Amino acid sequence: MFxxxxxxxxxxxxxxxxxxxxxxxxxxxxxxxxxxxxxNGAGATFPYPLYSRWIDTYGQMHANVKINYQPIGxxxxxxxxxxxxxxxxxxDAPMSDAQLKAAPGEILHIPTVLGAVAVTYNLPGLTxxxxxxxxxxxxxxxxxxxxxxxxxxxxxxxxxxxPDQNILVVHRSDGxxxxxxxxxxxxxxxxxxxERVGKGTAVNWPTGIGGKGNDGLSRxxxxxxxxxxxxxxxxxxxxxxxYALLRNSAxxxxxxxxxxxxxxxxxxxxxxxxxxxxxxxxxxGENAYPxxxxxxxxxxxxxxxxxxxxxxxxFLWWAVxxxxxxxxxxxxxxxxxxxxxxVEQKIKSISWQDKPLLTAKE
Amino acid sequence: xxxxxxxLGLVLLMVILIWQAAxxxxxxxxxxxxxxxxxxxxxxxxxALPYIYGTLVSTxxxxxxxxxxSLGAAVYVAEFAPRKIKNILGFMIDLLAAVPxxxxxxxGNFVLSPWLAGSLxxxxxxxxxxxPLFRGPATGVGMLAAGIILAIMISPLITAVSREVLEIVPAxxxxxxxxxxxxPWEVVRRAVLPYAxxxxxxxxxxxxxxxxxxxxxxxxxIGNRPQISASLFAPxxxxxxxxxxxxxxxxxPLHLAALIHIALVLFLVTLLVNTVARLMIYLMNRRVKKxxx
Numbered sequence: 001m002f003x004x005x006x007x008x009x010x011x012x013x014x015x016x017x018x019x020x021x022x023x024x025x026x027x028x029x030x031x032x033x034x035x036x037x038x039x040n041g042a043g044a045t046f047p048y049p050l051y052s053r054w055i056d057t058y059g060q061m062h063a064n065v066k067i068n069y070q071p072i073g074x075x076x077x078x079x080x081x082x083x084x085x086x087x088x089x090x091x092d093a094p095m096s097d098a099q100l101k102a103a104p105g106e107i108l109h110i111p112t113v114l115g116a117v118a119v120t121y122n123l124p125g126l127t128x129x130x131x132x133x134x135x136x137x138x139x140x141x142x143x144x145x146x147x148x149x150x151x152x153x154x155x156x157x158x159x160x161x162x163p164d165q166n167i168l169v170v171h172r173s174d175g176x177x178x179x180x181x182x183x184x185x186x187x188x189x190x191x192x193x194x195e196r197v198g199k200g201t202a203v204n205w206p207t208g209i210g211g212k213g214n215d216g217l218s219r220x221x222x223x224x225x226x227x228x229x230x231x232x233x234x235x236x237x238x239x240x241x242x243y244a245l246l247r248n249s250a251x252x253x254x255x256x257x258x259x260x261x262x263x264x265x266x267x268x269x270x271x272x273x274x275x276x277x278x279x280x281x282x283x284x285g286e287n288a289y290p291x292x293x294x295x296x297x298x299x300x301x302x303x304x305x306x307x308x309x310x311x312x313x314x315f316l317w318w319a320v321x322x323x324x325x326x327x328x329x330x331x332x333x334x335x336x337x338x339x340x341x342x343v344e345q346k347i348k349s350i351s352w353q354d355k356p357l358l359t360a361k362e
Numbered sequence: 363x364x365x366x367x368x369x370l371g372l373v374l375l376m377v378i379l380i381w382q383a384a385x386x387x388x389x390x391x392x393x394x395x396x397x398x399x400x401x402x403x404x405x406x407x408x409x410a411l412p413y414i415y416g417t418l419v420s421t422x423x424x425x426x427x428x429x430x431x432s433l434g435a436a437v438y439v440a441e442f443a444p445r446k447i448k449n450i451l452g453f454m455i456d457l458l459a460a461v462p463x464x465x466x467x468x469x470g471n472f473v474l475s476p477w478l479a480g481s482l483x484x485x486x487x488x489x490x491x492x493x494p495l496f497r498g499p500a501t502g503v504g505m506l507a508a509g510i511i512l513a514i515m516i517s518p519l520i521t522a523v524s525r526e527v528l529e530i531v532p533a534x535x536x537x538x539x540x541x542x543x544x545x546p547w548e549v550v551r552r553a554v555l556p557y558a559x560x561x562x563x564x565x566x567x568x569x570x571x572x573x574x575x576x577x578x579x580x581x582x583x584i585g586n587r588p589q590i591s592a593s594l595f596a597p598x599x600x601x602x603x604x605x606x607x608x609x610x611x612x613x614x615p616l617h618l619a620a621l622i623h624i625a626l627v628l629f630l631v632t633l634l635v636n637t638v639a640r641l642m643i644y645l646m647n648r649r650v651k652k653x654x655x
Binding site: 045072073074075076078093096099166168173174175176177183197198199200201202203204205208209210211212216219220223224 | 599603
């Protein structure tokens with residue numbers, strides 16, 4: 001009986017131990033009054049696995065901060081942050097000028113991690129990776145290149161034995177940040193694509209069939225020999241899908257890897273505007289992979305509630321420093337140091353009544 | 363009575379809310395929304411025609427495929443099957459009717475589509491390729507796959523309800539027919555089916571309702587391409603699918619309004635189809651009455 005009781009007390013003590021330990025480490029800021037602060041976030045689905053890991057880890061260190069993040073889609077995230085029904089939003093694409101104007105206050109874009117799009121295909125018996133340029137990829141998706149042994153493809157891949165087979169184009173049927181990055185890339189490199197189709201989370205595809213989600217799309221590709229499609233990079237890596245090497249702006253054929261994506265962000269850091277809303281497709285850099293993009297957390301610069309604002313700023317600060325170290329493990333590309341310094345300034349500018357909320361960080 | 367009025371009020375409220383939310387799209391496109399083929403979220407041009415077409419054709423195809431099979435199954439189970447088989451079969455059909463759509467979708471995606479692409483579609487093209495219906499690349503996803511999946515989903519429902527209806531046909535009807543020296547088949551055709559006609563049409567209406575509203579299973583096999591094509595092999599798109607696909611990431615206000623506009627159109631189409639079915643039942647009843655009087 002007593003043993004049981006002492007066991008319960010011991011486990012309770014052990015549970016409380018890390019909380020009290022980290023309370024000291026956090027040195028005050030978030031909710032130092034002992035009141036529990038609740039932060040609600042919602043938006044993009046792409047970073048959800050990483051965000052929930054962050055929230056979990058951060059929550060273990062800060063018992064008085066509770067954070068929720070609902071993966072309801074970028075569009076809904078933008079809408080809800082505009083209506084102020086949540087404390088922070090998540091979006092794979094930066095907000096447009098019109099959307100920013102519609103918001104009741106200045107919204108900050110905080111890049112958290114990077115995503116990229118891999119081009120996958122189903123060509124049985126092919127040894128080695130297919131090589132593609134932006135022009136050829138656009139040609140395929142515009143249905144100008146219809147066969148795998150088209151001279152434009154064989155010229156790029158002299159060592160591969162490409163079959164005399166029709167190309168079946170597969171795209172995402174659901175609105176998606178992945179589609180946004182992919183069509184952004186095609187728009188940037190192909191004037192014809194920009195004119196006829198444009199970029200967006202859902203577009204008017206000139207050809208092809210639609211699969212729902214990364215899994216639906218890759219199933220369509222797997223089921224049809226001769227098919228080509230695009231998936232989110234982590235999905236391609238985790239499922240060992242074949243991927244194409246793409247020629248970047250430096251003229252090199254680059255494989256989609258976490259390193260080549262971080263390199264793309266580093267290459268694009270120089271052209272980042274002050275509000276950090278930037279597309280990094282076709283970024284400069286020897287090793288930069290051309291089809292990548294940031295995912296953002298959206299938050300108001302001027303916070304309505306000092307406790308919430310302080311907790312949010314502290315969480316974001318932690319996320320882009322300690323949190324980034326978890327990214328690789330979950331197959332997200334971490335921010336390069338060049339971008340982290342830019343993000344730090346943004347987080348520091350989060351304020352209440354024009355007084356910055358993060359003072360202790362140097 | 364309060365409950366009934368409340369229910370009606372709820373439906374009205376829903377229509378009003380959908381109408382309001384679709385406002386920007388209704389203002390921008392008006393009636394042309396029904397006849398425009400284009401769906402271009404990037405340039406803000408929206409039309410519902412391919413989706414209306416996809417929903418109606420996939421539903422029609424499903425009814426054509428499921429109708430004879432379900433009716434036959436219902437007649438066999440209710441009239442001809444030995445008692446043991448009847449119980450087992452009846453139970454299995456009821457069970458099938460309760461399987462959620464997503465499971466049919468998964469099955470369609472993993473089993474049906476590859477089979478269509480690998481064996482059925484090439485054969486159809488080989489033998490019936492002279493018809494535009496059966497031409498084009500066989501990918502296994504498209505209108506045909508959608509029709510078959512829907513047919514499989516609604517046939518247990520139609521069978522289960524039809525069987526119930528057939529079983530409550532009074533024994534006196536059958537006995538009278540047998541007394542006249544009719545064969546078992548004649549009994550079914552002349553006495554049982556006409557008597558149960560209204561109920562069977564009701565069963566089909568229920569199946570129709572499920573087919574029009576089905577979303578996930580269809581999204582997984584229809585190919586999701588807003589086009590109107592003569593070929594059954596070609597990908598298509600339905601109203602429910604486009605809503606579930608694009609709603610979460612619809613960032614532009616007009617895009618969102620257009621999707622809600624589609625929901626409104628779906629509401630109208632469902633209402634229209636159900637009204638037609640009701641009307642059919644009514645006309646049939648009148649004709650039957652005229653005969654019997």
